[in-house]
Amino acid sequence: MEVLADIDVLICGAGAAGLTLAIDLARRGVSFRIIEKLERPFGGSRGKGIQPRTQEVFEDLGILDRITAAGGIYPPARDYRSDGSYEEKSMFEERAPTPDAPYRKALMLPQFLTEAVMRERLAELGHAVEFDSSLIGFDHGEGGVSVHLRSPRGEERVQTRYLVGADGGRSFVRKALRVAFPGKTLGVRAVVADVRLSGLDRDAWHQFNSGDMERLVVICPLAGTNLFQVQAPIPIDGEPDLSPKVLERMIGERSARSGIEIRSVSWASAYSMNARLADRYRVGRVFLIGDAAHIHPPTGGQGLNTSVQDAYNLGWKLSSVLAGAPDALLDTYEQERRPIAQHMLGLSSRLLDAQRQQGVQARGRDTDQLDLDYARSSLSHDGDTRISKIFAGRRMFDAALVGAAGQPRRLFDMMTGPHWTLVRAAADYRPDAGGREGVRVISIGDAAELRDPFDQLGLVSGSTLLIRPDGYVGATFDTASLDDIEPYLARVLPPLSLLSATSGSAAPTRLS
Ligand SMILES: Cc1cc2nc3c(=O)[nH]c(=O)nc-3n(C[C@H](O)[C@H](O)[C@H](O)COP(=O)(O)OP(=O)(O)OC[C@H]3O[C@@H](n4cnc5c(N)ncnc54)[C@H](O)[C@@H]3O)c2cc1C
Incomplete structure (x- = not known):
């Protein structure tokens, strides 16, 4: 079958996964578009930990120094006791850089800044995200994918050789493909909010009531900003009030401290923790990457990193097959990345259990993603x-x-x-x-x-x-x-x- 395509790849979603793929395809000269349904860039901190393996990926993509300059390292975790005294410990087992592993510490950068750096790199490579543009339908077959887009300019049909769903945990692409997303809801709901506040210093990750999931509140100064990220478990049911006054009251009650005042809330959200994995990562010419393929609890800081590395695995394979390499190369994307996500789901769920029982845990080598491998891949x-x-x-x-x-x-x-x-x-x-x-x-x-x-x-x-x-x-x-x-x-x-x-x-x- 021979069909005319307008582009080679359509990337649906401009979060960390979609942007990584866009940068990789741009530097390879692949023709693509990247669309994003939000009118403007997402403004929340969410995934703020950049693991050592992702730093290596970012070095290759030409953004590591910018990410490092824009962010910082994690401050020590300060665990307060009920009498107001505290113990301070590193969030990570100490690991010095070595010639074989030059990046050993997780970096901290709120996700909105990581994505801003990525968009800057994409612009240098001659591409831009099309905001306010949604994927609203698609038909796919052996010859290609016909996608249906909606933007303020109206509706549009685009022919693409491949469609990549980088459209997050509620993925439209995954649902349209009818790919199952089995897993479990972990029985934890939490609020996450980026706030300006006074009454706490910025040289520690403040943690109150560690190990008590009813009263826990953690308040982390966000590197590269004057914001703090507040995270706290909340009741499973009901519509939470995320206004500054209510957040301030919750912090006051849980910390038993007066004087912590919230000046403003720049972003806040309540979410239920899930561990889910898509049954398939590829259906014909359509692929799922990032949270569209797997969602994890935030413990251990794995989600964004796994998403970036999905894109990094798929980018070179798409480019090579578009240039004439055998199609079977694309099957190795699911073969290699799905077991990694399965492993990550286990790791982040175990860390969540440990946090429930013993409080916030220091992160070991298993979270830095340097030891992940594709030894069982047919490419190895x-x-x-x-x-x-x-x-x-x-x-x-x-x-x-x-x-x-x-x-x-x-x-x-x-x-x-x-x-x-x-x-x-x-x-x-x-x-x-x-x-x-x-x-x-x-x-x-x-x-x-x-x-x-x-x-x-x-x-x-x-x-x-x-x-x-x-x-x-x-x-x-x-x-x-x-x-x-x-x-x-x-x-x-x-x-x-x-x-x-x-x-x-x-x-x-x-x-x-
Ligand atoms: C509180 C919290 C803390 C976290 N901490 C960490 C951490 O420390 N480290 C870490 O690695 N991860 C962390 N994560 C997870 C991380 O935020 C996600 O894994 C990451 O955002 C996934 O990136 P993504 O690009 O796959 O999806 P997303 O960031 O969700 O991006 C998907 C994009 O697709 C767009 N979209 C959806 N549907 C359409 C459509 N039909 N058309 C066009 N666009 C569409 C959406 O608007 C969105 O912008 C955390 C998450 C939370 C909630």
């Missing part, structure tokens, strides 16, 4: 013999290398960008040794392009490593299996004959 391939401590499917760690000219080089610098990275462990550098479009080839050895002075990678000479565009090890090849490299690349990249054809033009593209 290890040669017969181990070539190093590196395994297919694991996150490729960073390494402090030295360039042949003597300058310091990070492995992450070589990986930054939308390409694959092919690492050859070779004694010396041989020009013209198999580079191809979309693959950056680097050699590591004593007289090669780069040296590994402390043998951080531990590569056996003659072996080869293929690192995916999203920073995971795709495949390892020992000296006996180097012939397997081309067949592997044929599964993930367009055939060489198609590579020069562009998919990013504004002109209509043919669907087949």
Whole structure:
């Protein structure tokens, strides 16, 4: 079947997931539109924790330094006792940066600022979110997706090759696909509000009645703003009053302190905690990412991070298949990301239970997302013999290398960008040794392009490593299996004959 499409991808929803995908597609030259039903950017703090693995992703997308400059690190948690005395402890187990993991601390930035940084990056890449534009229907088939949009300009039909539902927990796209969203309601309802207040200092995350879910209230200064985020469990039923006076009274009663005064509320919401996972992430040419595919309790700060990494996993695969790689590559999105969300649901629910019983918990290594892997993915391939401590499917760690000219080089610098990275462990550098479009080839050895002075990678000479565009090890090849490299690349990249054809033009593209 051959159909004319206006664009390659329509992204429905401009939250953290949709914006991440938009940045990734923009830097790859894919033609897309990103629509958002809100009239203006969302203004609430919600997901404020940026985990170490997401920081690595943001480095690749060119926004880490801005996110860091706009936000800050978490202050210590100050747990007040009923007599007004308190104990202070770090929210995180102490972990110093190392050459293999340069970002070890979660950053704090309210979600509205994270999204503002993302929109700035998107603008630099020549794209903008279309606000006040809603997806109101779609038909999908083998040839493409016909989407129905509504905006102040009127209603519009758009033909797109792929539709991505990045439209949050109540996802219109998921419901229209009739994809089930099983899971449970966790019996906790909470208020979250961004407020200006006086009577508390900004150098601690204030926590009153930790472990008592009826009287708990936590008040966190939001880095990069003069706001505090207030979070407190509330009764399951009834319509809560979120006015400044009522919030102030609740804080006064639960903290047993006078003098905490709320000056204004910039955003407030009441929500019920759920742990749910979509049965499918892909139906034909339609995909679900972010909260549209999974919702978690906020404990452990996993939701936004998991959403960003869904988009980061899907972006390069869409781009590659649009350029001619086999469609089966897109099946690996669900194969890889759904088990991760399943794991996250368990983790955040366990942390919620622990919080119910023992109060707010310090976050361990399991929340920083550095150890997540795709080892069971059909894309992960290890040669017969181990070539190093590196395994297919694991996150490729960073390494402090030295360039042949003597300058310091990070492995992450070589990986930054939308390409694959092919690492050859070779004694010396041989020009013209198999580079191809979309693959950056680097050699590591004593007289090669780069040296590994402390043998951080531990590569056996003659072996080869293929690192995916999203920073995971795709495949390892020992000296006996180097012939397997081309067949592997044929599964993930367009055939060489198609590579020069562009998919990013504004002109209509043919669907087949
Ligand atoms: C109190 C609280 C604290 C949290 N803390 C953390 C934390 O510390 N760390 C963390 O990682 N996560 C946290 N989260 C979770 C995080 O906020 C979400 O996981 C994240 O927002 C998901 O991003 P998303 O882009 O998938 O969805 P959303 O941010 O929900 O964005 C979806 C967008 O789609 C738009 N949309 C919906 N339907 C349509 C339509 N038909 N047409 C066009 N647009 C549409 C919506 O308007 C919305 O802007 C927290 C959440 C809450 C509530």
